[in-house]
Amino acid sequence: MFKILTLNQISIKGLERLPRNQYEIASEFTAPDAILLRSHKLAPADIAPSVKAIARAGAGTNNVPVADCTARGIPVFNSPGANANAVKELVISGLTLGSRGILQGIAYVNTLGDMKDGAELAKLLEKEKKRFKGNELAGRTLGIVGLGAIGSLIAHAALDLGMNVVGYDPALSVDAAWRLPSAVKRMENLGSLFSRADYITLHLPVLDATRGLVNAELLSNCKPGCCLLNFAREEIVNVDSVIEALEAGKLRQFITDFPTPELIGRDDVILMPHIGASTDEAEDNCAIMAANQLDDFLCNGNITNSVNFPSLQLERSGKARLAVVNRNVPKILGSILSILADADINIVDMLNKSRDEIAYNLIDVGSEVSDALLADIEALDGVIKVRHI
Ligand SMILES: NC(=O)c1ccc[n+]([C@@H]2O[C@H](COP(=O)([O-])OP(=O)(O)OC[C@H]3O[C@@H](n4cnc5c(N)ncnc54)[C@H](O)[C@@H]3O)[C@@H](O)[C@H]2O)c1
């Protein structure tokens, strides 16, 4: 029986992927086998020694201490693309809210509750509506920073709205490049994107290299009247620089899913409470993907969509399976295989892959493996974790 610790509310459709005869699921456990979470901020000390895997039902894993998990031999999974459509739809709403006086118009109408004469009300609204006039998106240029799962969906939607689209992504994967519409113009650097766009939307992860990326220097490139949207992460944008750019008229509006105190109450800012992925569909998709990946790892040792481990799947064969995590240095695999050979244990199938500083091995053997032999493998210099599945 595996114990799964949930640190956020996880969609029931995902939890149903973890059958009750194999899994106990609760929000409190002292020695869980795995952690399933969304945006809960996890500290290294919160990860019990019993934890074998962590699954983030969502895209960003900046709330998980990934480097610490790698050092401890714990794979961290996420759900790439599973909430991308939800974010795309909210960004399209952001674009329309940023181009017309929609929120201001709604707020104005709501002040008129005392007017009881319908004809008078209609006359007043016809007189006042010019205050809420805006501009169309068609013909304007949208700059997309980060052209992965979300950025590429937004590129398609913006082109459908008649916008021109320019994009920047220095780490674009081949798969992501295939998904991009050919009409997206590739920008060589962020400065060029910022100087061309009427609207700029951010869809990149927070990393050491992207923290504070949108700063005063970059914002100085903006066309006056530009509108910036941040549905990626708070840390990517320097809020003081954004406020200065708003006050200098460099930016007309800032629309974000990550409010900070100094932004609240400003007329030139639209704040949402981190609801980019808050749809039934996205919550179900993310939870199902995360739970399936966790199940396949705990039951078979297979790894799909990990942010720190290599991707690796091996059909089950033989009597038992060993899953071994070790430092990615020569000779360790040879030492593991020698221990098995000395114990007369035949290897039926095996797969070994590495990613950065760690290597991961699935070894199917023809006979049962004793606890003493597992302890010998675990005691090898450079071996981080051994599981007998
Ligand atoms: N508001 C929300 O609720 C919400 C929901 C989902 C995701 N997000 C955030 O959006 C981010 C992107 O999500 P995704 O699903 O599109 O991820 P993704 O991994 O599919 O795409 C991210 C893209 O950013 C690119 N990138 C990396 N560094 C870059 C840089 N310096 N400049 C430009 N591009 C760079 C990558 O190459 C990749 O193509 C997530 O990491 C998460 O932080 C927010």
Ligand SMILES: O=C(O)[C@H](O)COP(=O)(O)O
């Ligand atoms: O990175 C993500 O997937 C989003 O920020 C969604 O976060 P949430 O699952 O807490 O809504």
